[in-house]
Amino acid sequence: MIEFTLHDEDTAPEASKDLLARSMKQNGRIPGLHATMAEAPGLLEGYQLVHQLFLDSSFDKDELTVVWQSVNVEHSCHYCVPAHTGIAKGMKVDDAITEALRNATPLPNEHLEALRTFTLAMVRERGDVGDEAVQVFLDAGFTARQVLEVVLGVSQKVMSNYTNSLAHTPVDAPFRKYEWHEAAAAI
Numbered sequence: 001m002i003e004f005t006l007h008d009e010d011t012a013p014e015a016s017k018d019l020l021a022r023s024m025k026q027n028g029r030i031p032g033l034h035a036t037m038a039e040a041p042g043l044l045e046g047y048q049l050v051h052q053l054f055l056d057s058s059f060d061k062d063e064l065t066v067v068w069q070s071v072n073v074e075h076s077c078h079y080c081v082p083a084h085t086g087i088a089k090g091m092k093v094d095d096a097i098t099e100a101l102r103n104a105t106p107l108p109n110e111h112l113e114a115l116r117t118f119t120l121a122m123v124r125e126r127g128d129v130g131d132e133a134v135q136v137f138l139d140a141g142f143t144a145r146q147v148l149e150v151v152l153g154v155s156q157k158v159m160s161n162y163t164n165s166l167a168h169t170p171v172d173a174p175f176r177k178y179e180w181h182e183a184a185a186a187i
Contacts, residue, residue: 002166004036004039004166004167004168004169005035005036005039006032006035006036006169006170007020007030007035007036007038007039008020008030008035009021009024009030012038012039013038013039013041015041016038016039016041016044019034019038019041019044019045019048020034020035020038020044022048023048029172031083031172032079032169032170032171032172033047033079033080033083033160033163033164033169034047034048036163036164036167036169037159037163043159043163046159047156047159047160050152050155050156050159051156053152054067054149054152054153054156057146057149057152057153058143058145058146058149059146059149059153061088061091061092061093062093062094062097062112063112063115064091064153065084065087065088065091065093065097065098065101066097066101066107066112066115066116066119067115067119067150067153067154067157068080068084068087068153068156068157069081069084069085069088069098069101069102070101070115070116070119070120070123071119071123071153071154071157071158071161072084072157072161073101073102073104073182074120074123074124075123075157075158075161075162075165076182077157077160077161077164077165078164078171078180079160079164079169079170079171080157080160080161080164081102081178081180082171082175082176082177082178082179082180083171083172083175083178085098085102085175085178085180086174086175086178094108096108097112101116102180102183103183104183110140111140111141114136114137114140114141114142115137115140115142115150117136117137118133118134118136118137118142118147118150119150119153119154121133122150122151122154123154127151134147
């Protein structure tokens with residue numbers, strides 16, 4: 001098994017040093033995901049950019065959380081599920097939403113459930129969801145723009161979930177209290 005280095009600003013490749021400095025400034029620490037991604041500067045830079053673009057999308061905080069956690073749970077990401085639980089708390093997302101996502105149980109409203117269903121279809125069908133699924137998503141109050149923004153959110157999560165799966169990234173201390181283990185899928 002390959003050992004991945006958790007880089008800091010001293011050990012990182014030169015092209016990652018400023019990216020890690022940005023992580024430190026934004027987070028007050030270097031998240032383990034970023035420390036791992038620093039080995040491949042293009043991956044870390046791409047992740048940071050896609051993350052910001054998704055934050056700037058038309059989705060609100062609850063909808064961002066639904067996309068992120070739907071993909072995290074689907075990919076069984078031991079790192080991202082706890083991390084996004086803590087992030088959701090910081091964003092003041094209702095705990096009922098977070099718990100439903102973590103446990104693959106129904107969400108508190110049909111709008112968010114439609115978003116989870118569409119996001120999971122995008123992941124499971126590798127984007128080939130068909131016109132009917134898109135129409136159901138639109139009928140739930142979403143837009144053509146948001147169809148494509150789900151692609152953006154899934155892209156972000158593929159970068160992080162795959163990295164964490166390969167590297168076995170240790171969960172950051174602030175998020176360990178939100179440890180997660182996959183439950184039997186109810187969705």
